[in-house]
Amino acid sequence: MNIIVCVKQVPDTSEVRINPETNTLIREGVPSIINPYDLHAVEAALQIKEKTGAKVTVITMGPPQAEDALREAISMGADDVRLISDRAFAGADTWATSHALYKAIEKLGYDIILCGKQAIDGDTAQVGPEVAEFLNIPHIAYIRKIEDVGDKTIKVQRLMDDGYDVVESTLPVLLTVVKELNTPRLPSLKGKMAAKKAVITKMDMNAIGAEAGNVGLKGSPTQVKNIFAPQSKVDRKMIEGSVEEQVEALIRELRGLKCV
Amino acid sequence: MRIVVNIEKCTGCGQCVESCPFTSIEIKDGKAFINEYCQLCRACLSVCPEGAIIEILEEGDAVETDLSAYKGVWIFAEQREGMAAPVAYELLGAGRRLANELKTGLSAVLLGSNEEQAKELIKWGADKVYHCNDAIFDKFNDEPYSQMLVNLIRTHKPEIVLAGATPIGRSFIPRVAARVRTGLTADCTALEIDKDSGNLLQIRPAFGGNIMATILCPNHRPQIATVRPRVMKRGEYDEGRKGGIVPVSASGITCRTKVLDTIKEASECMVNLQEAEVIVAGGRGLGKPEGFKMLEELAELLGGAVGASRAAVDEGWVAYSHQVGQTGKTVCPKIYIACGISGAVQHLVGMQSSDIIIAINKNPEAPIFDVATYGIAGDVYEVVPLLIKKLKEAKA
Numbered sequence: 001m002n003i004i005v006c007v008k009q010v011p012d013t014s015e016v017r018i019n020p021e022t023n024t025l026i027r028e029g030v031p032s033i034i035n036p037y038d039l040h041a042v043e044a045a046l047q048i049k050e051k052t053g054a055k056v057t058v059i060t061m062g063p064p065q066a067e068d069a070l071r072e073a074i075s076m077g078a079d080d081v082r083l084i085s086d087r088a089f090a091g092a093d094t095w096a097t098s099h100a101l102y103k104a105i106e107k108l109g110y111d112i113i114l115c116g117k118q119a120i121d122g123d124t125a126q127v128g129p130e131v132a133e134f135l136n137i138p139h140i141a142y143i144r145k146i147e148d149v150g151d152k153t154i155k156v157q158r159l160m161d162d163g164y165d166v167v168e169s170t171l172p173v174l175l176t177v178v179k180e181l182n183t184p185r186l187p188s189l190k191g192k193m194a195a196k197k198a199v200i201t202k203m204d205m206n207a208i209g210a211e212a213g214n215v216g217l218k219g220s221p222t223q224v225k226n227i228f229a230p231q232s233k234v235d236r237k238m239i240e241g242s243v244e245e246q247v248e249a250l251i252r253e254l255r256g257l258k259c260v
Numbered sequence: 261m262r263i264v265v266n267i268e269k270c271t272g273c274g275q276c277v278e279s280c281p282f283t284s285i286e287i288k289d290g291k292a293f294i295n296e297y298c299q300l301c302r303a304c305l306s307v308c309p310e311g312a313i314i315e316i317l318e319e320g321d322a323v324e325t326d327l328s329a330y331k332g333v334w335i336f337a338e339q340r341e342g343m344a345a346p347v348a349y350e351l352l353g354a355g356r357r358l359a360n361e362l363k364t365g366l367s368a369v370l371l372g373s374n375e376e377q378a379k380e381l382i383k384w385g386a387d388k389v390y391h392c393n394d395a396i397f398d399k400f401n402d403e404p405y406s407q408m409l410v411n412l413i414r415t416h417k418p419e420i421v422l423a424g425a426t427p428i429g430r431s432f433i434p435r436v437a438a439r440v441r442t443g444l445t446a447d448c449t450a451l452e453i454d455k456d457s458g459n460l461l462q463i464r465p466a467f468g469g470n471i472m473a474t475i476l477c478p479n480h481r482p483q484i485a486t487v488r489p490r491v492m493k494r495g496e497y498d499e500g501r502k503g504g505i506v507p508v509s510a511s512g513i514t515c516r517t518k519v520l521d522t523i524k525e526a527s528e529c530m531v532n533l534q535e536a537e538v539i540v541a542g543g544r545g546l547g548k549p550e551g552f553k554m555l556e557e558l559a560e561l562l563g564g565a566v567g568a569s570r571a572a573v574d575e576g577w578v579a580y581s582h583q584v585g586q587t588g589k590t591v592c593p594k595i596y597i598a599c600g601i602s603g604a605v606q607h608l609v610g611m612q613s614s615d616i617i618i619a620i621n622k623n624p625e626a627p628i629f630d631v632a633t634y635g636i637a638g639d640v641y642e643v644v645p646l647l648i649k650k651l652k653e654a655k656a
């Protein structure tokens with residue numbers, strides 16, 4: 001059995017702030033990490049490997065620096081990795097990203113593909129399902145438990161707004177996972193050594209067999225028009241006076257709203 | 261399109277380096293250099309004092325597609341157990357506004373469920389409902405849902421398609437966008453029409469709510485967006501509104517997944533919080549778990565529910581199911597009373613579309629006052645007990 005895990009290198013958004021004057025992100029000193037949800041996807045793959053002897057290949061599309069994410073995956077126990085990287089991939093939206101991943105995955109062979117629920121930089125949660133559509137295989141999103149992995153089918157729990165569904169799918173299948181699924185393991189010493197020594201295989205546009213019109217900015221239907229700081233300042237309407245007066249005024253307003 | 265540096269003009273001042281949201285500009289040999297992290301967001305173009313950063317159009321940039329063939333606004337009305345989800349009515353409100361602005365019609369797509377629900381959608385604003393009541397849609401499976409919507413889009417060519425940013429919408433709509441080769445913007449919190457181009461401006465939070473981005477899909481149709489629940493206002497309900505129901509057939513639709521079981525786990529509080537007309541929420545400023553007892557009393561007097569910031573939940577003063585914000589619930593009550601909450605963006609994204617926001621905070625500079633309809637700079641332990649006392653007197 002072949003398992004492919006898609007991971008993305010992202011800035012640690014809990015440390016990203018916006019500069020209110022220029023409306024741009026302050027990323028100074030913000031570390032790059034593996035998208036947290038993707039660590040759970042790697043862990044899930046490793047657990048299936050332990051049960052079935054599957055081969056785990058971790059892939060990422062990104063700039064050369066994204067290699068670090070792959071080394072981290074090796075240190076956790078991944079058998080193989082691919083860095084899908086080409087200048088032509090820059091500026092990709094979810095359509096063009098999934099297209100490139102799909103082209104690469106087709107070359108690798110797969111039974112189960114695992115993705116994180118979403119990447120914490122864009123928060124779109126679209127790449128997984130889009131890859132599945134391109135590959136013409138089923139997908140199940142928001143997996144919180146893998147109940148059973150068979151030769152031809154898989155049974156999982158899918159998180160919904162009001163509880164969860166137990167869903168069965170034929171293989172091959174793509175799953176996107178949430179944090180409740182598992183606790184990602186820490187790299188072992190042996191893993192760290194392997195990560196250091198590993199030669200990272202790159203795949204560029206030719207290697208994956210994609211066309212220029214379908215990747216990167218050119219292949220992207222959406223464009224970012226602008227970015228800005230979240231809240232628009234409104235006139236502060238402060239209720240002044242003593243506590244007594246403030247509370248009285250507030251109750252008058254609540255009455256006006258027919259709330260009291 | 262490419263963004264390039266005119267080396268002749270560049271003085272290496274570094275202002276562009278700071279302006280770049282993606283840290284994709286470096287100074288190399290005293291000149292600005294744009295690396296492959298560039299997302300072509302154009303933020304650097306206007307900051308360069310020398311005008312040395314320019315945008316170059318390349319061959320193939322302007323894709324020739326007949327966009328004018330696409331007309332009308334569609335909303336996807338998701339259903340669970342036959343009932344249209346509340347988000348469907350919110351989408352009808354948003355869709356009506358966009359359709360009016362574009363002087364076009366508003367249609368809904370309902371897969372599964374029954375004719376009664378289709379009629380309800382018309383009363384809430386749809387001119388037309390494409391309805392397929394095949395049993396294959398009773399439970400949610402991604403493949404049949406996406407295949408059906410793709411078929412409908414290919415046949416009828418809408419210019420805009422909106423769906424709820426719910427587990428269902430966010431799961432299968434990406435397949436639709438991939439298949440019809442168009443853009444999809446996730447989890448929008450505002451939608452507008454660009455006056456000049458007629459394009460849909462899709463506004464959404466990114467980077468964990470730290471920034472907002474406006475996304476366009478200029479050269480492909482339909483423009484598809486998922487919309488965050490409880491952000492858009494419902495349209496007007498009109499018992500007498502007339503509309504057409506178009507039955508559609510599910511022939512040829514296939515499915516490789518099967519829902520074996522559906523388990524309900526919603527806690528009572530979750531339901532209360534999202535349906536409450538009044539929410540009294542507390543943050544770290546309460547200082548102790550007893551503070552929430554006080555808020556509960558106030559909430560009860562106002563017929564409301566209790567919410568919380570993440571800080572208060574992390575402190576263990578109140579259960580996670582009460583958390584409002586980025587990683588909690590999005591709420592939209594008539595009145596939201598924030599007590600001892602600073603107003604971090606991650607909290608604001610979950611509550612700022614409430615009709616009336618009342619903020620009580622010791623620190624008059626707290627950002628929560630920027631979104632508040634009424635602000636009281638004061639101690640919650642002075643203000644709230646007095647408020648409770650006076651409300652009780654008024655009731656007696």
Ligand SMILES: Cc1cc2nc3c(=O)[nH]c(=O)nc-3n(C[C@H](O)[C@H](O)[C@H](O)COP(=O)(O)OP(=O)(O)OC[C@H]3O[C@@H](n4cnc5c(N)ncnc54)[C@H](O)[C@@H]3O)c2cc1C
Nearest residue numbers: 543544545569570571585586587588600601602607622640
């Ligand atoms: C990825 C991510 C996701 C997040 N998701 C969420 C989320 O979903 N929801 C959320 O809420 N947060 C979220 N946060 C956390 C958020 O950034 C803030 O840390 C949090 O909202 C702060 O909570 P607070 O306002 O209660 O606490 P603080 O920021 O500590 O503010 C306490 C406020 O109380 C005031 N105060 C103190 N004593 C009193 C008194 N006696 N009377 C009146 N006022 C008083 C203070 O002036 C201060 O303004 C998230 C953060 C990250 C990084």
Ligand SMILES: Nc1ncnc2c1ncn2[C@@H]1O[C@H](COP(=O)(O)O)[C@@H](O)[C@H]1O
Nearest residue numbers: 006007061115116118119124125126127
């Ligand atoms: N550039 C990428 N390379 C590899 N996997 C990715 C990439 N972008 C997204 N993914 C995968 O798709 C998931 C959802 O990402 P997103 O749609 O960007 O929120 C992530 O959790 C990853 O598993």
